[in-house]
Amino acid sequence: MSLTRRRFVQGTAALPLAAAIPSFSKAELSLGSATLTTVSDGSLVLPGSFIFEPMPKDELAPILTEFDLSEERLTPECNLALFRDGTNTVLFDVGSGPDFMPSAGTIVDSLEALDLAPEDITHVIFTHAHPDHIWGLLDEFDDPLFVEARYMMGRGEWDYWWNPETVNTIGDARAAFAVGAKRRMEAIEDAVELFDAGDEVLPGIAAVSTPGHTPGHMAFEVRQGSEAVLIAGDAIGNHHVAFRKPGWESGADQDAPKAAETRKMLFDRLVSEDMALIGFHLPQGGIGRVDTNGDGYRFVEQG
Template structure:
């Protein structure tokens, strides 16, 4: 399953705070007759503590050095997966929209660079309902942006964010996440299609339970015969600590224990089936493969 191409589209003006990060990063691969393309929604700017706070600092230090990371600030990419099979044009997640961070929310420009409009999207399939994955659902008039699309979300994820108690129990730091998710879900409540883990949500696309980052987080296996790839959303949320020390707790996860257990299950599956992966916050478009490394793993990308 080689990459068919990796490229940086026109429009690579520097984003605020980020320097030379390309604005429209695109990586692409084929699974049978299906094309999987990652389209950029920009990047986040996060305090290092958002991920690193629960981790043992002495063991973390050499990993930060290895990957040339700051423990003060992280700037992960946001890569949405675009699935095209000749009939369906599917987005996994909807991006941040204009209201979350000034460095994110460039999805429409990235789609335009591929000669696509929101009306071309036939399905929006959500991995989960954090702001950088669902806040781009609405347009400037608070109406659904993808007017021709069927919106699909795992039943457990929907129930969690729809619950009026979530905003009171999620913690002060994430209360705005709950409010923002509920407002956007209300806009599609009469049109949303629910699915459960293990269900084929579209031909050749099966939902894979990957709970922990959020209570109902889903990954998706895209398969054609023996060819397959795993769209992992935020279940494996970075290319450094999540790979090197998948059992460590990450501050970005809502259920720390469950998320760590999920990473183990996913890595076992990826290695056993030799799956390529597509990660929302993995670098250079987010498409690659996994290799064993010491007691953990490494994320490997191959340019053509």
């Protein structure tokens, strides 16, 4: 059964909000002379069906029990990666802004906790253009928030959301996503720089093609010398079923079979290269590593 926009909106409206007081707590790691910090944009409140609907219920049940998850409600963290190397202050995605969910949109407060303001951001690099990743581009007055930043997005992702036919083909559940993305992209049309998979978008930051969650989704390998971290965006979207059953199709992904292929590819790489991982919706700040777990994987939070 498909997830219609009406079902999504009704299901979300019926759910209580996540914690009323947002957390600005952060996780941080050093990468050579640079630092990567995750800053909170709050959390989402989602009906469990948004992810779980296509999954086999009998096999899903023990995973829900293992992770103490509700099949009715999920409240994933929203963790934006912030890279600082002494020259550039780079924010990966911009969060939800004031118009998506009351439980999200706290990025300005989280930056302030680090003694940073939006105008201190030199670059904004987008993984993709879903609402919790791009709607924070505009403030409550519909003006660009990161006024000093250079904006950067993968060419395929830009072309997909810019296409006027996307709103008609994306499906009812995500039609508002397309409208909202296009409106924000129009605000930066003359300032955005487009890149392709494999490009070094900034020194030490390379784009990695990770399609499926959206058609042009990008992850980023951030490397300083022999040390590297993968900023995965939503290519690895949670710490439970995505790890335990990476081959399962998720309702959160626009092209679910392609997204499953991408997850398996990333897990293989992260394990074989023992590379650190930053995930937008992973817990405790979203920084950790991947370990094998039977025929699946597990997320090992940064200690």
